[in-house]
Amino acid sequence: MIGNWLDIGPVTQIEPGTARTLPVVGGEEIAVFHTMRGEFFAMVNACPHKQGPLSQGIIHGDVVACPLHNWNISLRSGKALGGDEGCVPTIPLRVDAGRIYLKRSAVVAPRAQDADANAKAA
Amino acid sequence: MNAPVNFEANGRSPGQRQRLVVIGNGMAGCRAVEEILARDGDRFDVTIFGAEPRVNYNRIMLSPVLAGEKSFDEIVINGQDWYDDNAITLVSGDRVDHINREAKTVVAASGRIEPYDKLLIATGSDPFIIPVPGKDLEGVVTFRDLDDVDKMLAAAEAGKANGGGDAVVIGGGLLGLEAAHGLSLRGMKVTVVHLMPTLMERQLDEAAGWLLKTELERRGQTILTGANTKQILGADGKVAGIELADGTKVKADIVVMAAGIRPATGLAAAAGLDVERGILVDDHMVTSDPDILAVGECVQHRGLCYGLVAPLWDMCRSLADYVTETPSGFEGTVTSTKLKVSGIDLFSAGDFSGAPGPNGELCEDIVMRDAARGQYKRVVVRDGKLVGAVLYGDTADGNWYFDLMRSEADISDIREALIFGQAFASGGARLDPSAAVAALSDDAEICGCNGVSKGKVLSCIEGGAHSVDAVRATCKASASCGQCTGLVETLLTLSLGSEVESGPKTMCKCTSFRHAEVRELILEKGLREIPQIMQELHWTTPDGCSSCRPALNYYLLCAWPGEYEDDQKSRFVNERMHANIQKDGTYSVVPRMWGGLTNPRELRAIADVVEKFNAPMVKVTGGQRLDIFGIKKEDLPAVWADLNAAGMVSGHAYGKSLRTVKTCVGSDWCRFGTQDSTGLGVKIEQMTWGSWMPHKFKIAVSGCPRNCAEATIKDFGVVCVDSGYELHVGGNGGIKVRATDLLCKVATEEEALEHCAAFIQLYREQAWYLERTAPWIERVGLDTVKAALFDDPETIGRLAARFRYAQQFMQDDPWAKRAAGERADLHNHIATVRPLELEVVQ
Ligand SMILES: Cc1cc2nc3c(=O)[nH]c(=O)nc-3n(C[C@H](O)[C@H](O)[C@H](O)COP(=O)(O)OP(=O)(O)OC[C@H]3O[C@@H](n4cnc5c(N)ncnc54)[C@H](O)[C@@H]3O)c2cc1C
Numbered sequence: 001m002i003g004n005w006l007d008i009g010p011v012t013q014i015e016p017g018t019a020r021t022l023p024v025v026g027g028e029e030i031a032v033f034h035t036m037r038g039e040f041f042a043m044v045n046a047c048p049h050k051q052g053p054l055s056q057g058i059i060h061g062d063v064v065a066c067p068l069h070n071w072n073i074s075l076r077s078g079k080a081l082g083g084d085e086g087c088v089p090t091i092p093l094r095v096d097a098g099r100i101y102l103k104r105s106a107v108v109a110p111r112a113q114d115a116d117a118n119a120k121a122a
Numbered sequence: 123m124n125a126p127v128n129f130e131a132n133g134r135s136p137g138q139r140q141r142l143v144v145i146g147n148g149m150a151g152c153r154a155v156e157e158i159l160a161r162d163g164d165r166f167d168v169t170i171f172g173a174e175p176r177v178n179y180n181r182i183m184l185s186p187v188l189a190g191e192k193s194f195d196e197i198v199i200n201g202q203d204w205y206d207d208n209a210i211t212l213v214s215g216d217r218v219d220h221i222n223r224e225a226k227t228v229v230a231a232s233g234r235i236e237p238y239d240k241l242l243i244a245t246g247s248d249p250f251i252i253p254v255p256g257k258d259l260e261g262v263v264t265f266r267d268l269d270d271v272d273k274m275l276a277a278a279e280a281g282k283a284n285g286g287g288d289a290v291v292i293g294g295g296l297l298g299l300e301a302a303h304g305l306s307l308r309g310m311k312v313t314v315v316h317l318m319p320t321l322m323e324r325q326l327d328e329a330a331g332w333l334l335k336t337e338l339e340r341r342g343q344t345i346l347t348g349a350n351t352k353q354i355l356g357a358d359g360k361v362a363g364i365e366l367a368d369g370t371k372v373k374a375d376i377v378v379m380a381a382g383i384r385p386a387t388g389l390a391a392a393a394g395l396d397v398e399r400g401i402l403v404d405d406h407m408v409t410s411d412p413d414i415l416a417v418g419e420c421v422q423h424r425g426l427c428y429g430l431v432a433p434l435w436d437m438c439r440s441l442a443d444y445v446t447e448t449p450s451g452f453e454g455t456v457t458s459t460k461l462k463v464s465g466i467d468l469f470s471a472g473d474f475s476g477a478p479g480p481n482g483e484l485c486e487d488i489v490m491r492d493a494a495r496g497q498y499k500r501v502v503v504r505d506g507k508l509v510g511a512v513l514y515g516d517t518a519d520g521n522w523y524f525d526l527m528r529s530e531a532d533i534s535d536i537r538e539a540l541i542f543g544q545a546f547a548s549g550g551a552r553l554d555p556s557a558a559v560a561a562l563s564d565d566a567e568i569c570g571c572n573g574v575s576k577g578k579v580l581s582c583i584e585g586g587a588h589s590v591d592a593v594r595a596t597c598k599a600s601a602s603c604g605q606c607t608g609l610v611e612t613l614l615t616l617s618l619g620s621e622v623e624s625g626p627k628t629m630c631k632c633t634s635f636r637h638a639e640v641r642e643l644i645l646e647k648g649l650r651e652i653p654q655i656m657q658e659l660h661w662t663t664p665d666g667c668s669s670c671r672p673a674l675n676y677y678l679l680c681a682w683p684g685e686y687e688d689d690q691k692s693r694f695v696n697e698r699m700h701a702n703i704q705k706d707g708t709y710s711v712v713p714r715m716w717g718g719l720t721n722p723r724e725l726r727a728i729a730d731v732v733e734k735f736n737a738p739m740v741k742v743t744g745g746q747r748l749d750i751f752g753i754k755k756e757d758l759p760a761v762w763a764d765l766n767a768a769g770m771v772s773g774h775a776y777g778k779s780l781r782t783v784k785t786c787v788g789s790d791w792c793r794f795g796t797q798d799s800t801g802l803g804v805k806i807e808q809m810t811w812g813s814w815m816p817h818k819f820k821i822a823v824s825g826c827p828r829n830c831a832e833a834t835i836k837d838f839g840v841v842c843v844d845s846g847y848e849l850h851v852g853g854n855g856g857i858k859v860r861a862t863d864l865l866c867k868v869a870t871e872e873e874a875l876e877h878c879a880a881f882i883q884l885y886r887e888q889a890w891y892l893e894r895t896a897p898w899i900e901r902v903g904l905d906t907v908k909a910a911l912f913d914d915p916e917t918i919g920r921l922a923a924r925f926r927y928a929q930q931f932m933q934d935d936p937w938a939k940r941a942a943g944e945r946a947d948l949h950n951h952i953a954t955v956r957p958l959e960l961e962v963v964q
């Protein structure tokens with residue numbers, strides 16, 4: 001069980017309303033978000049528009065507004081909202097006893113994971 | 123006391139009955155036994171082990187016991203007679219240490235061994251003790267059972283001798299706030315320390331949390347939100363206080379840990395049962411061992427652990443149905459919460475996180491606020507169903523909403539009226555709110571603030587007021603708190619149909635107010651925090667959006683200098699990071715060069731930074747300074763430290779704030795120069811740097827009308843002439859070039875500085891957020907600006923004084939603070955992952 005989940009540290013390291021980053025050597029940087037309502041989310045730190053670092057956007061509700069051109073991205077689904085189209089791969093995350101865990105397989109290959117999930121959904 | 127003693131009424135003899143052993147004499151354990159007995163009194167011989175040395179009582183009523191509103195006797199659910207009457211063996215004050223599944227026995231601390239046919243685990247939860255230094259000191263208590271209450275009462279009693287004593291409660295959830303309330307009624311001075319920015323954030327949103335916080339503060343409690351406990355301080359092995367991560371210390375004679383609970387799964391895990399967060403059970407409360415059942419807070423059912431009693435009762439019912447061979451099955455349930463603090467009405471239920479449904483159905487918030495009554499209501503609708511509700515101030519409709527949620531009723535037909543509550547929504551003809559408004563009599567009051575009747579609004583509309591704005595201007599309806607804007611809009615539609623003119627745009631979709639109105643109301647009502655504005659001005663969203671939050675943050679900063687604490691969450695990335703984000707996610711860094719002057723030391727420092735951090739480009743900006751590109755966010759503090767060391771501060775090239783003061787060389791060198799334009803530019807920049815504005819603000823000073831510094835396309839431009847200084851305003855070089863308007867001419871440098879400060883302050887106080895000086899002046903007219911500055915000869919001095927007052931709080935280099943380690947979390951990565959070993963390198 002624990003083996004599938006990567007402990008990335010305590011919840012207190014991310015202030016509510018902000019996000020922090022987790023570079024993956026040889027892979028894509030991950031952004032971990034803490035919303036004002038106290039929820040945590042993780043996804044690839046690159047906007048589907050032009051790869052803007054989503055970790056630096058303003059977080060409102062469960063949406064982050066990309067810092068570069070203000071696309072709104074759902075933290076839950078990774079999907080661009082409103083009229084914009086695109087999707088960021090999300091990383092399954094859980095919080096247990098004050099610590100944040102990310103799904104290992106998704107950390108290494110977030111896009112493969114996503115393709116899997118999409119294949120299942122289809 | 124070992125074997126059951128009382129079997130008169132038994133249909134089956136003791137030998138035929140199964141032995142049911144229950145671990146946990148709490149709420150779920152005893153309720154499960156009650157439910158089983160109600161279905162079949164003969165099936166089991168029951169033995170209940172309880173670690174607590176007392177009979178079964180109502181744990182949730184410990185809060186009123188602490189508050190002095192109830193005694194322990196009043197909260198007992200089942201007294202000793204219940205155990206006796208039902209031939210139940212109660213083994214109290216004896217903790218079960220071990221389950222032997224092979225032998226089918228449990229072993230208690232006293233050494234007692236009890237065989238079972240069926241075992242029921244109902245061990246509840248353990249308080250979560252945050253792992254900080256000092257957690258084991260005497261005086262650190264939890265809030266779970268009667269012993270804890272006794273400890274708190276003892277502390278309050280001891281405190282009486284010295285004026286009440288101090289209590290710190292760690293955790294601002296339901297439990298923590300009830301502890302705080304009780305302790306404060308018992309005379310202690312209470313501080314609640316809560317990690318999250320919002321109290322009870324699992325049940326409340328920011329808006330309701332703010333109302334709750336304000337009320338608790340009014341009652342004398344100190345509420346610290348966003349506060350991370352670093353350690354508990356002790357003296358002589360006893361608690362003396364706590365220290366927060368930011369260094370704040372709070373005195374305490376007692377510290378109550380109410381930071382959450384964890385299902386008590388130790389026994390089950392040691393016995394090899396399947397355990398995740400809680401003990402895994404199926405819909406019949408059966409664990410991975412068919413002879414072992416579990417109920418209550420210790421279980422995890424379909425991925426969920428519950429911390430409230432209502433779902434536990436449902437669990438107990440399906441457990442009893444199952445063991446008496448009429449299985450029903452528990453399917454999980456939504457929960458609702460009320461805070462048991464007298465005088466505070468608060469209700470929350472369901473899911474209000476805004477999560478889309480299983481097929482991606484989006485949520486919609488309906489918000490109603492009544493500032494006069496201190497009320498806030500929010501319901502969340504998804505796919506035609508009510509999925510969540512938060513009520514503060516008026517909870518009368520809580521149960522109705524909760525029923526709608528549980529029954530998953532289709533509410534599409536009453537959607538418009540839903541927020542007004544059951545009485546309104548089920549009022550037959552009044553289902554359609556516009557019909558309800560049409561049915562109102564002419565003297566019905568529409569606007570409570572200004573006492574405007576429906577008749578008055580209608581005659582106003584007949585008289586030509588064809589927009590909300592025009593109505594506001596003519597009869598004042600909806601001009602104060604805005605709550606009746608909806609009613610006024612309905613009246614407009616009823617009278618004019620599609621003729622209604624939409625007024626000038628409101629600030630954003632969250633409010634019916636425009637920028638100017640919000641600014642005025644902030645001052646008029648003395649609003650000092652973002653959630654307060656949203657409540658008092660009836661925002662229609664729970665926590666605003668990325669348009670209104672930065673605007674409100676600026677308006678508050680401008681209205682209450684030195685008092686208002688800048689809300690970083692409401693800042694765009696550049697202002698939060700104090701650098702300009704580039705398209706590749708790196709940042710550019712522009713140190714201030716006063717008036718465009720520099721020296722070898724600064725240039726050397728910049729050159730060193732460029733080499734040290736491999737900056738791919740350095741560019742001279744149009745603002746007469748150097749821009750270093752390609753800096754990574756984690757390197758920014760180090761870059762700033764190096765620049766600070768050479769005496770340079772932030773250039774605010776990233777802010778809605780003063781950018782640069784561009785100068786020409788002026789009379790010191792230039793053969794045409796009339797005044798010391800460079801010197802004046804430096805003085806102006808030193809006076810104005812660091813100030814936040816509605817938008818970016820650029821200044822230039824030219825030494826003669828040849829105007830090499832391009833002062834006539836700046837927000838504030840000075841053109842020096844032989845007889846003094848021409849002051850120009852409202853220029854812009856952007857997409858739409860606009861040359862400045864001449865504001866006035868002054869004779870001395872001092873006057874030029876004074877007028878500059880006054881003009882900036884007028885702009886800061888009157889323009890809308892994201893409005894440059896050029897559109898501002900075009901909107902209000904140059905004459906209005908001149909009149910505002912010059913009609914009263916005292917105004918310039920007053921505005922300039924207000925600007926200087928505000929500046930004393932602003933001229934504090936943000937880079938230096940970051941370089942010294944402030945908000946390192948915004949710059950550093952959490953860690954790096956190396957996929958080969960998949961290790962987190964901290
Ligand atoms: C102060 C307070 C206020 C609350 N207010 C509310 C409220 O307003 N609304 C609401 O819905 N809920 C409220 N709750 C939560 C509610 O009390 C719990 O959800 C409920 O008590 C859980 O029942 P349980 O039987 O699972 O656990 P418990 O009632 O805790 O019972 C577990 C029992 O098992 C015993 N035990 C544990 N391990 C062993 C062992 N190894 N051997 C023997 N005995 C053992 C414990 O001593 C305890 O007595 C409140 C809780 C507290 C503490």
Ligand code: HEM
Nearest residue numbers: 702710712743744745746747749773775781782855856857
């Ligand atoms: C409306 C369009 C404009 C936009 C969106 C814009 C945007 C910006 C941005 C983002 C920067 C910061 C660059 C960085 O440091 O990374 C900047 C700097 C600058 N811009 Fe513009 N700009 C606009 C128009 C203008 C015009 C018309 C002028 C001059 C006539 C101008 C002059 C400057 C100068 C001088 C700087 C450097 C500022 C400094 O040194 O602090 N800009 N601009």
Ligand code: SF4
Nearest residue numbers: 786792795825826830
């Ligand atoms: S503006 Fe006039 S004084 Fe300044 S450099 Fe140009 S010519 Fe010289």
Ligand code: FES
Nearest residue numbers: 047049050052066
């Ligand atoms: S890169 Fe995110 S909006 Fe353009």
